Amino acid sequence: MxxxxxxxxxxxxxxxxxxxxxxxxxxxxxxxxxxxxxxxxxxxxxxxxxxxxxxxxxxxxxxxxxxxxxxxxxxxxxxxxxxxxxxxxxxxxxxxxxxxxxxxxxxxxxxxxxxxRCLNIPGEDKFKGNGISWCAICDGAQYRDRDVVVIGGGNSAVEESIYLADMVKTLTIVTMFDLTADPIACDKLRAMDKVTIYPYQDVLEFEGEDKLTGVHFKSTKTGEETRVACDGVFEYIGxxxxxxxxxxxxxxxxxxxxxxxxxxxxxxxxxxxxxxxxxxxxxxxxxxxxxxxxxxxxxxxxxxxxxx
Ligand SMILES: Cc1cc2nc3c(=O)[nH]c(=O)nc-3n(C[C@H](O)[C@H](O)[C@H](O)COP(=O)(O)OP(=O)(O)OC[C@H]3O[C@@H](n4cnc5c(N)ncnc54)[C@H](O)[C@@H]3O)c2cc1C
Missing domain, CATH: 3.50.50.60 (FAD/NAD(P)-binding domain)
Incomplete structure (x- = not known):
């Protein structure tokens, strides 16, 4: 040896x-x-x-x-x-x-x-690798001109959102707090047309039968529940x-x-x-x-x- x-x-x-x-x-x-x-x-x-x-x-x-x-x-x-x-x-x-x-x-x-880290919520196991990804570089191209949700608001979430926003049709960011990434990167993301940000949300479920069709989440401030239709999700929650x-x-x-x-x-x-x-x-x-x-x-x- x-x-x-x-x-x-x-x-x-x-x-x-x-x-x-x-x-x-x-x-x-x-x-x-x-x-x-x-x-x-x-x-x-x-x-x-x-x-x-x-x-x-x-x-x-x-x-x-x-x-x-x-x-x-x-x-x-x-x-x-x-x-x-x-x-x-x-x-x-x-x-x-x-x-x-x-x-x-x-x-x-x-x-x-x-x-x-994973969210461990309903739908996550089912769509892991088939609708839910942790790598925009590896899987982002699959969602060109489609609707995508990013979960998270830290540096990785914001940087990868900026990368994805160039190729997707719409990008929705759902985060537990507000964006917490570097201010320059947050400003760049906020200024992008296709981007909608939902701060202070608890993600409840990834929805869909055979394929992922949407994300269901609830405001931690008002309790209001929202469903956003999407083709793909990228998780960056730590x-x-x-x-x-x-x-x-x-x-x-x-x-x-x-x-x-x-x-x-x-x-x-x-x-x-x-x-x-x-x-x-x-x-x-x-x-x-x-x-x-x-x-x-x-x-x-x-x-x-x-x-x-
Ligand atoms: C999406 C994203 C964007 C980022 N952007 C930036 C950025 O812009 N700037 C920046 O400075 N940092 C950035 N980072 C952080 C940066 O990537 C990390 O800080 C850095 O890679 C840490 O290096 P490391 O060597 O400690 O660990 P890692 O890069 O995680 O490497 C650990 C290695 O250990 C191997 N390994 C694990 N377990 C075992 C085992 N049991 N046996 C054998 N091998 C094993 C893994 O395969 C891996 O190759 C980013 C991270 C992510 C996820």
Whole structure:
């Protein structure tokens, strides 16, 4: 079995940055992901707040980051869905869902990000992937010149609504509060002709027999109920950490995020964490990359100390 200095679980911006920094500190690195490298930015239309690149398509930025990791011979990328981590003496082991895939290293960096939150209301399971989507880049084109509802009012909801508004016939935004995204993006969305916004709403049901035909919601201020006909729904109501594989490790807070200190140390020696999966206030590409850099530097120090 190949022996690594550092295994990084998750090849999003945090994991890829950690790989680059660890390789530059002379570490032999395994970068593991259950999917293609890139993380959430693969499905992001435009990133406009990553310094030095102006406006860039998310998949393009992900590709450039991965290309950068491939400049280092000491970084190996592999596919694997980690289902458990454990310790054997000073060795850390990751066990994957795929048959027989296990890897060991002296240190671990956990960078498994977040996943979308669901509403868990009637109709959601029925139309998941067939009328209800969480990715405008992947599925938006299906709704060209059709009626679409976006659920949510934060940064992701507003940015993706601006992207969708260019192609759909009508765009209705239904949100629990008012729009809470960056003011510039909110103003741009509000100024768009096709857009109607329903703030302070509780979504009750996704309606339709064989196909989705509408959304039913109720005002949290007046109790008035509204039904909007639509062909597609995009949900952007927040994120939950992708940390089920750590559930009995004592590394998580009550919301499922990995607790770290300012040096990205978790409660276990030799286990570090970075990016959207850790406790923090701002979950963005730049903060994920910054966490990854710090975690890698700390992991390298840890390994060097072990070796004496
Ligand atoms: C719609 C949308 C728009 C956004 N727009 C912007 C923007 O404009 N600007 C900005 O700065 N940020 C934006 N963000 C946020 C940004 O995408 C994240 O902050 C960033 O991707 C976090 O990086 P990460 O590496 O921590 O996690 P992620 O990008 O989530 O990557 C985590 C990786 O871990 C892998 N993984 C998960 N579990 C396992 C497992 N058990 N085993 C192996 N691999 C696993 C996943 O497959 C994934 O590749 C946006 C996010 C969304 C959803």
């Amino acid at each position: 190949a022996q690594y200095d550092v295994i990084i679980v998750g090849a999003g911006p945090a994991g890829m940055t950690a790989a680059i920094y660890a390789a530059r500190a002379d570490m032999k690195v395994l970068l593991l992901d259950k999917l293609a490298p890139g993380g959430q930015i693969i499905n992001t239309n435009e990133i406009q707040n990553y310094p030095g690149v102006g406006t860039i398509n998310g998949a393009e930025l992900a590709y450039q980051m991965f290309e950068h990791t491939q400049q280092f011979e000491s970084i190996t990328f592999d596919y694997g869905t980690v289902k458990e981590i454990c310790e054997e003496g000073t060795e850390k082991k990751v066990i994957c869902e795929e048959d027989g895939k296990e890897f060991t290293a002296k240190a671990l960096i956990l960078a498994t990000g977040t996943q979308h 994120l939950i950490p992708t940390t089920e594989y750590l559930k009995d490790t004592g590394l998580l807070n009550k919301f499922g995020y990995i607790e770290v200190d300012e040096k990205m140390h978790t409660a276990k020696a030799g286990v570090f964490a970075a990016g959207d999966c850790v406790t923090k206030n701002l979950r963005q590409v730049i903060t994920a990359c910054a966490d990854g850099a710090i975690a890698a530097q700390e992991a390298a120090h840890y390994v060097q100390n072990l070796e004496g």
